[in-house]
Amino acid sequence: MSATLPVVASLFGSIPEPMVQWVVWPTIKFVIAFAIIMGIVAFTTLVERRVLGFMQARLGPNRVGPQGILQFVADPIKLLLKEDIVPAGAQKAAYFIAPMLPIIPAFLVFCLIPFGPPPTFAITDVNVGLLLILALTSTGVYGIILGGWASNNKFSLLGGLRSAAQMVSYEVPFGLSIVGVLMLSGSLSLVEIVHRQELGVWNVLPQLVGCFIFLVAMTAEVNRAPFDLPEAESELVAGFHTEYSGMKFAFFFLAEYASMLVNACLIVILFFGGWTLAIAGKGLTTETMQTMGWLGLSLGFLIFAAKVAFFMILYIWFRGTFPRYRFDQLMELGWKWMIPLALVNIVVTGIVILLVRNGGA
Amino acid sequence: MTESFVPVLILILFGIALGAGMLIVNWYVGTHRRNPSKLAPYEGGVPLLDTNRKRINVRFYQIAMLFIIFDIEAAFIYPWAVIYRDATMTSSGIALFALGEMFVFVTLLAVGYIYVWKKKAFDWN
Numbered sequence: 001m002s003a004t005l006p007v008v009a010s011l012f013g014s015i016p017e018p019m020v021q022w023v024v025w026p027t028i029k030f031v032i033a034f035a036i037i038m039g040i041v042a043f044t045t046l047v048e049r050r051v052l053g054f055m056q057a058r059l060g061p062n063r064v065g066p067q068g069i070l071q072f073v074a075d076p077i078k079l080l081l082k083e084d085i086v087p088a089g090a091q092k093a094a095y096f097i098a099p100m101l102p103i104i105p106a107f108l109v110f111c112l113i114p115f116g117p118p119p120t121f122a123i124t125d126v127n128v129g130l131l132l133i134l135a136l137t138s139t140g141v142y143g144i145i146l147g148g149w150a151s152n153n154k155f156s157l158l159g160g161l162r163s164a165a166q167m168v169s170y171e172v173p174f175g176l177s178i179v180g181v182l183m184l185s186g187s188l189s190l191v192e193i194v195h196r197q198e199l200g201v202w203n204v205l206p207q208l209v210g211c212f213i214f215l216v217a218m219t220a221e222v223n224r225a226p227f228d229l230p231e232a233e234s235e236l237v238a239g240f241h242t243e244y245s246g247m248k249f250a251f252f253f254l255a256e257y258a259s260m261l262v263n264a265c266l267i268v269i270l271f272f273g274g275w276t277l278a279i280a281g282k283g284l285t286t287e288t289m290q291t292m293g294w295l296g297l298s299l300g301f302l303i304f305a306a307k308v309a310f311f312m313i314l315y316i317w318f319r320g321t322f323p324r325y326r327f328d329q330l331m332e333l334g335w336k337w338m339i340p341l342a343l344v345n346i347v348v349t350g351i352v353i354l355l356v357r358n359g360g361a
Numbered sequence: 362m363t364e365s366f367v368p369v370l371i372l373i374l375f376g377i378a379l380g381a382g383m384l385i386v387n388w389y390v391g392t393h394r395r396n397p398s399k400l401a402p403y404e405g406g407v408p409l410l411d412t413n414r415k416r417i418n419v420r421f422y423q424i425a426m427l428f429i430i431f432d433i434e435a436a437f438i439y440p441w442a443v444i445y446r447d448a449t450m451t452s453s454g455i456a457l458f459a460l461g462e463m464f465v466f467v468t469l470l471a472v473g474y475i476y477v478w479k480k481k482a483f484d485w486n
Contacts, residue, residue, distance in 0.1 A: 018364065026368030030375070080383075083392045088400040096384070104376035111372045124368040131439065132369070152414070153402045161421050168428040175435035179442045186446035188439070242403055247387035251380070328485035331424075335483045339431065339474070343467055346438070350445065350460050357449045357456070 022124075029123045030111050037110055039072075041257040046072040048316045055320035082246035087152055090243070094150035099248040101143030102255035105136040106262065112136075113265045116275045116301035117289045118191050130188045134175060137221075137262060140255060141167045147252070148240035159239025162229055162327065167221055169334040174217035176342035180210040180349045181270050194274035198285045204271040206352075209345045211271045213338055218263040220334065222256055224315050226322035227330055264311035265304075272307055275300035423482055434470050441466070 046061065050068065053060025062068035086095060112129050114122035126132055141164050148160015181203050182188065185196040197203055204211045220227040236242075241252045268274060277284040284303070289296035325333070402409060441463060448459040477483065 022364045022367040023371065027371060027375075030368070030372055080387055081391055082387075083394065084384075084388050085399065087402050088397075089402065100377070100380040100384070103380055104373065107379075108369070108372050108376050111368055124365045126365045126369070149414075151402070154404065154415075157414070157417075161417060165421055165424045168424060172428065172431040172435060175432060176438075179435070179438055182439060182442035183445050186443055188443060237403065246391050247383050251383075331485050332483065335427075336478070343471065346442075346463070347467055350463050353445070354449055354456055354460055 026111065026123050033110055033115070033123065034107065037107070037258065037261065038254075041254055041261060042072040042076060044257050044260070044312060045075065045253070047312075048319075051313065051316045052320050055317075076250065079246055079250040082249075084246040084248065085243075087243045089152035091150040091152070094146050096248075098143045098147030098150055099244065099251035099255075101146065102140040103143075103251045103258070105139045106255045106258035109133050109136050109262050110258075112190070113262065113269070114191055114194070114274070115265075116304055117286045117297050121275070121297065121301055121304075122191060125189060125191050128188045129190045130178065130182075130193070133262070133266070134178075137259065138167075138171055140259060143255070144240050144252075147244065151240075151243035153243050155237045155242045156240050159236045159242065162236070163223055163240055166223065166227065166229060166330065166334075169331055170217045170220040170227075170338070173213050173334060173338035173342045174221055176339065176346065177210045177213035177217060178270065179342075179346050180207045183346075183349055183353060190269050190274075194269055194276060195286065197273045198276040198278040198283075199281050201279055202271065202273040207271060207345075207349070209341065210349075211267070213342050213345070214267055214271065216333075216338065218267060219315065219318060220330070222259045222263060224260065225319035226325050228319075228324060229327055229330060260312065260315055261308070264308045264315075267311055268304065268307040275304035277303055420485070427477065427482065430473070431470075434466075438463075438466065 046068065049071075050060040050062075060068070061071045064070040064074050086092065111123040112126055112133050114125065116122075118125060144167070145160045145164040148156040148158075148163070151157070181193065184203060184206060185193045187193060187196070193203075219225075223229070241249055244252060275289075276286060278288075284296075284299065286300070289300045292299070441459070445459055445463075449456040
């Protein structure tokens with residue numbers, strides 16, 4: 001890292017080298033990444049409303065700035081200035097802690113995701129990266145169930161429980177669908193998983209079933225349409241955040257959109273080759289990008305961003321296209337279809353890997 | 362490799378500070394105009410007749426228990442999946458052993474799964 005930016009690195013001359021490598025650089029990178037991610041998350045809400053507007057033959061927000069493009073700045077400012085209401089009878093401590101619980105892991109996960117060719121765009125490459133990401137993202141459910149319970153409201157309580165039941169149910173196929181990818185790449189490090197794909201093919205081809213399960217599970221995990229039952233307005237008003245206002249309300253939304261972004265990044269890294277555009281080691285591989293210098297590195301980042309943007313739009317597309325599931329249908333889909341399918345996928349992948357090895361050798 | 366976890370620890374603190382900071386800013390910047398009906402739980406404008414913390418359907422607990430079993434199974438299969446590739450590279454004996462291990466594991470899981478299904482734990486009608 002210090003080799004690529006000698007001028008900036010010399011500023012830290014008096015600080016010991018390990019400190020620079022593990023504390024200073026990651027913090028700087030994270031602050032930059034955090035600012036960008038906050039921007040993207042806020043911007044996604046605007047894009048969602050505009051795109052949905054066009055899908056439903058109406059305009060959507062178009063007043064603040066040209067084409068309504070400044071709406072994403074106006075919304076957080078408005079929410080920051082709103083009254084922070086604590087309803088009578090709420091469990092105060094739990095009510096305050098609940099919005100923080102989903103947002104911390106949702107943003108923390110970004111320090112484990114490589115956004116482009118390492119080491120420049122990877123904040124830290126942990127050898128059990130994928131496991132840590134799964135562990136962190138599944139803690140988000142605590143905030144939702146706690147917030148629903150602490151609000152002292154029937155809608156909140158039911159919404160929180162539904163949400164928890166849904167997230168927990170789809171956590172299982174979410175975890176199992178990744179096993180096929182792990183078998184193909186033999187590592188839990190995201191950088192290594194991308195490296196395996198640029199040497200062969202994108203995992204989406206050998207793991208089509210796994211990719212499909214992952215896509216469904218990741219949509220259900222973040223409570224998005226067609227699985228947005230916790231927020232089914234006609235039944236539960238606003239679900240678990242009915243009683244929340246101001247920044248606390250914004251935190252639940254930020255956490256949801258940040259989780260969407262995390263899942264979009266994950267599916268790109270696990271199944272669609274991450275920041276590379278290469279087959280069998282030919283094309284734009286990580287190595288090619290690193291030898292091209294800053295131009296190549298930025299190119300890698302742009303490729304990654306384009307792929308992630310596609311999946312973010314896909315979420316919105318789903319919302320504009322599919323009708324909402326009923327709760328029993330949703331649970332049935334998760335437990336009776338996705339889990340057996342994921343298990344069969346693991347068995348079949350295991351046999352095929354063995355046959356290919358023996359046949360090829 | 363332990364050093365690569367240092368940024369994760371720093372960023373946990375960063376996240377907590379940021380979350381708390383924004384809530385505090387909101388508390389001081391936002392307006393405070395209270396009245397009893399604003400603070401009442403939202404329920405269609407009618408005064409509450411009973412408590413809001415009621416007993417919950419046991420099925421939610423059932424799902425939580427099923428989740429623990431199946432998610433631990435998933436966590437146990439991860440280490441196997443990571444070394445499986447290397448196992449197939451070595452000798453065919455070890456490769457077949459690794460595959461057999463997985464069959465035993467998935468079969469045990471499937472037996473439990475079928476039992477739970479027959480006991481109608483997956484019926485939400």
